[in-house]
Amino acid sequence: xxxxxxxxxxxxxxxxxxxxxxxxxxxxxxxxxxxxxxxxxxxxxxxxxxxxxxxxxxxxxxxxxxxxxxxxxxxxxxxxxxxxxxxxxxxxxxxxxxxxxxxxxxxxxxxxxxxxxxxxxxxxxxxxxxxxxxxxxxxxxxxxxxxxxxxxxxxxxxxxxxxxxxxxxxxxxxxxxxxxxxxxxxxxxxxxxxxxxxxxxxxxx
Numbered sequence: 001x002x003x004x005x006x007x008x009x010x011x012x013x014x015x016x017x018x019x020x021x022x023x024x025x026x027x028x029x030x031x032x033x034x035x036x037x038x039x040x041x042x043x044x045x046x047x048x049x050x051x052x053x054x055x056x057x058x059x060x061x062x063x064x065x066x067x068x069x070x071x072x073x074x075x076x077x078x079x080x081x082x083x084x085x086x087x088x089x090x091x092x093x094x095x096x097x098x099x100x101x102x103x104x105x106x107x108x109x110x111x112x113x114x115x116x117x118x119x120x121x122x123x124x125x126x127x128x129x130x131x132x133x134x135x136x137x138x139x140x141x142x143x144x145x146x147x148x149x150x151x152x153x154x155x156x157x158x159x160x161x162x163x164x165x166x167x168x169x170x171x172x173x174x175x176x177x178x179x180x181x182x183x184x185x186x187x188x189x190x191x192x193x194x195x196x197x198x199x200x201x202x203x204x205x
Contacts, residue, residue: 025102028069039175045176048181
């Protein structure tokens with residue numbers, strides 16, 4: 001299966017049971033959105049980032065997979081060949097599964113970009129809106145035909161290089177300088193003082 005070649009099988013195995021994340025595809029989008037803005041997070045930084053999303057139960061194997069994939073994403077986004085690919089289930093899965101996975105991935109990119117950055121360059125508002133539009137797509141059983149398959153492929157090709165556009169020409173900041181770990185520090189301080197409940201940014205779903 002192409003799932004084994006693309007890495008989807010391993011990714012799904014490591015991350016499909018995390019309740020705080022809609023799907024493994026959303027997590028891949030989250031990684032992508034973050035490294036559009038920041039340097040590649042370290043293993044420790046990833047643990048802190050996940051903590052801000054209330055994800056605390058994660059294996060060493062999963063953290064290693066997360067770190068390795070983030071490095072691959074950062075490399076793909078920096079290349080001129082435009083070979084970045086979202087990590088999604090292959091065409092042996094039903095069309096409805098693939099449409100939902102693509103929607104989740106788009107939501108993840110928006111979330112990761114927003115958590116890491118908090119600002120948009122002038123030309124990026126429209127790109128984010130495109131991702132939000134696809135994130136809200138709902139599959140209808142009547143679309144499960146050749147025309148629906150063609151529409152899915154068009155959507156896929158339309159959105160898959162948006163992260164490249166978001167990443168290009170942007171000076172990548174250190175993770176510690178981004179809102180990501182500022183959130184973690186604020187949460188840690190709030191927990192220590194037991195005074196306020198830390199606000200966790202709403203995830204698109």
